[in-house]
Amino acid sequence: PRSYRDRDFVWWLGVLGLWDLEVMEPGKEHVTIAVSGSHGGFTIDFRELAHRGVTLVGLTEAFEGKTIHFTDDLSRNILDGDTSYLSLLDAADEYVRRNGLDLPEEPKARKMLADPECMTHPIREIDMTVSQITSIIWATGFLSDYDWLQVDALDGDGKPAHQRGVSSEPGVYFVGLPWLSRRGSSFIWGVWHDAKHIAGHIATQRQYAAYCPGD
Known part of the structure; x- marks a missing residue:
């Protein structure tokens, strides 16, 4: 409701x-x-x-x-x-x-x-002739196409390969995908969970990158 x-x-x-x-x-x-x-x-x-x-x-x-x-x-x-x-x-x-x-x-x-x-x-x-239908609008949704993404971050079906939005390709992340981590992942109400997780992951990786032994 x-x-x-x-x-x-x-x-x-x-x-x-x-x-x-x-x-x-x-x-x-x-x-x-x-x-x-x-x-x-x-x-x-x-x-x-x-x-x-x-x-x-x-x-x-x-x-x-x-x-x-x-x-x-x-x-x-x-x-x-x-x-x-x-x-x-x-x-x-x-x-x-x-x-x-x-x-x-x-x-x-x-x-x-x-x-x-x-x-x-x-x-x-x-x-259609008897019913005088001359036009059809197909409201069937859409399919995602990631072919434009020229990185090694897709699986064999051309879909994002990730662990909770974190791909195997450095610097490439995904948010907003259906069921990325939960039912709410593709909704404005729920995407923040994944955004927070990815932001934390990025911050952690930056700390690793900045680490210098002996500092």
Whole structure:
């Protein structure tokens, strides 16, 4: 949630120790959180988007001429999101109870809208001609490319080779990478842990470099 019981989700992930998770759970490598900061901030509700007219579909599976085929995974993905969302609320409620905090209850946070038709009767294919679709914007994210980095600091897959941001190449460091040392490594909220570690490493290496026996 964007916020819950008068606390921002950043605060909740902090007190629950979720920013500092060091091991990725299977299937949870992607750490993007579906929230928005506009209009004061709110939780992205995919059911609400559908009820407001957005057509939700599953993963794009294939193209045949002008026909797009989708996998039947939309409902499962949304239900998996519900499970993750509700588990965080449960953990937050338990934290409040265990620590005796005086935070207002928020029962409406657990209310779900009815499943939209695109969930109960998922669209498996769309004929672009019939639907008069003339343009597609692929919002599929991006891949990192480090080919421009002309140093011996990449592994066989072309990804940064490092130990908590410290590469084997002198003077080359990495910060901001997903799961560099923890879940929060790629977020502004969490990158400071790695930046502090690397700054300390640089300071230590400078001390070694300046060392002269007998001084």
